[in-house]
Amino acid sequence: MGTDAIKIRIAADNDFLDPAEVAALNPATLRERTQTIAPLLRERAAKAERERRPDTEAWAAIRRSGFFYVFVPQAFGGMGADPDVFIDAALPLAKADPGMAWSACFIAGHNHAVAHFPEPAQQEIWGKRGYIAAAAVAFPPGQATKVDGGYRITGTWGWASGIMDADHVMAVVMLGEPVPDEQPALGLAIISTTDVTARDNWHMAGLASSGSHDVVIEDAFIPDHHMLTDLTLFSGHNEFSRRHSEPVFGFPFISFGAFIAVVPLLGAAMGLLDLHREALPGRTVKGTQSPLGESAAAHVRLGRADVVLDTAEQLIRAAARRAVAAASLPPSEQLQVRARIKMEFAYAAQLCRDAARLMADGAGSSIYRTDHPFQRIFRDIQVMGSHAGFDLDVAAELHGRMLLGMSSNMMLF
Structure with missing residues (x-):
């Protein structure tokens, strides 16, 4: 297991779409573009898994599609799109390769957070390069020390999805020294990846291509406007995001993080369903002449998996719309809605894993050949589903407490 540095690819300034190309983006063209490039991601999936990072050409195709502009505000030339537009554009990518889509969804989604930073940060980031390509890392938090004009940041974080093609990192940090028995004061910092080292230690049984x-x-310096010290953004709007008219920027921050993670998980499970359905007619049960596609048990599993995934999709879409609407609620009511949304995303994630298991149980041993795409996608789904935000029991407990009028037992949600 290596801990040497691994090179981060930082896009050149001319790798971004020009304003006319971005202006031509709309929900239909964006979805059409991600559908068009999906075969390239599928073709490069095994290679990306071996290399433990997104494939260079596949990632360039995602960039050219305009996908990363989906959550850039219209005031800065982006789409400022609603959650359904993101879902529609992300699913073709995740069906093709869950790992690369996972990182792409995080990169696209982290532009949502920039809308909550002070105006100078927004101008600096979106005014120069069109969108931020940021990996986001959280716990355990790093340390921020206040100095003249800004902060000095130190820390080590894991799970930096998107880091291989990032120009920035968003990091949760402690503001000042921790006090025993007290919750630490936290901030969210934006740091250029010119001040970041990526460790070569992503050795995973699934989601390797992310x-x-x-x-x-x-000890990296950031200016004051690259730090959020008031994390009211966790509950939706703050004074900066309210300047953007698009409703999506009221989507509560923590809930939004779960949203951009559950969408590629859904796409991965849908991709597995497509693969399984296409393979069934040509397979026979070993030791017999019976086509597996004529097996009643296979029909039952396929039918159940299809409806389970449709249920998961509808739940995700409904929860996302509810999250956007929650920004206008009083704080006490919004807490209850956020707790429910957390559980809905966790439940949708469990449905995706359940559907994948249904298909695997009836697909035979050949799917576990190392060159078979089924086993790779299946492993990706297991790792995606293990995300801390998808712990269904934890989410259900929180939702139950809220239903009984009890206080939250979680620091952030």
Whole structure:
């Protein structure tokens, strides 16, 4: 297991779409473009898994599609799109390769957070390069020390999805020294990846192509406007995001993080369903002449998996719309809605894993050949589903407490 540094690819300034190309983006063209490039991701999936990072050409195709502009505000030339547009564009990518889509969804989604930063940060980031390509890391938090004009940031974080093609890192940090028995004051910092080292330690049984290596930051300076010290954004709007008219920027921050993670999980399970359905007619049960596609048991599993995934999709879409609407609620009511949304995304994630298991149980041993795409996608689904935000029991407990009028037992949700 290596801990040497691994090179981060930072896009050149001319790798971004020009304003006319971005202006031509709309929900239909974006979905058409991601559908068009999906075969390339599928073709490069095994290679990306071996290399433990997104494939260079596949990632360039995602960039050219305009996918990363989906959550850039219209005031800065982006789409400022609603959650359904993101879902529609992301699913073709995730069906093709879950790992690369996972990182792509995080990169696209982290632009949502920038809308909550002070105006100078928004101008600096979106005014120069069109969108931010940021990996986001959280716990355990790093350390921020206040200095003249800004902060100095130090820390080591894991699970930096998107880091292999990132120009920035968003990191949760402690503001000042921790006090025993007290919750630490937290901030969210934006740090250029020129001040970041990525460790070559992403050795995973699934989701390898996401390249979610650890990151290390040592005494890096950031200006004041690259730090959010008031994390009211966790509950939706703050004074900066309210300046954007698009409703999506009221989507509560923590809920939004679960949203951009559950969508590629759904796409991965849908891709597995497509693969399984296409393979069934040509397979026979070993030791017999019976086509597996004529097996009643196979029909039952396929039918159940299809409806389970449709249920998961409808739940995700409904929860996302509810999250956007929650921004206008009083704080006490919004807490209850956020708890429900957390459980809905966790439940949808469990449905995706359940559907994958249904298909695997009836697909035979050949799917576990190392060159078979089924086993790769199946492993990706297991790792995606293990995300801390998808712990269904934890989410259900929180939702149950809220239903009984009890206080939250979680620091952030």
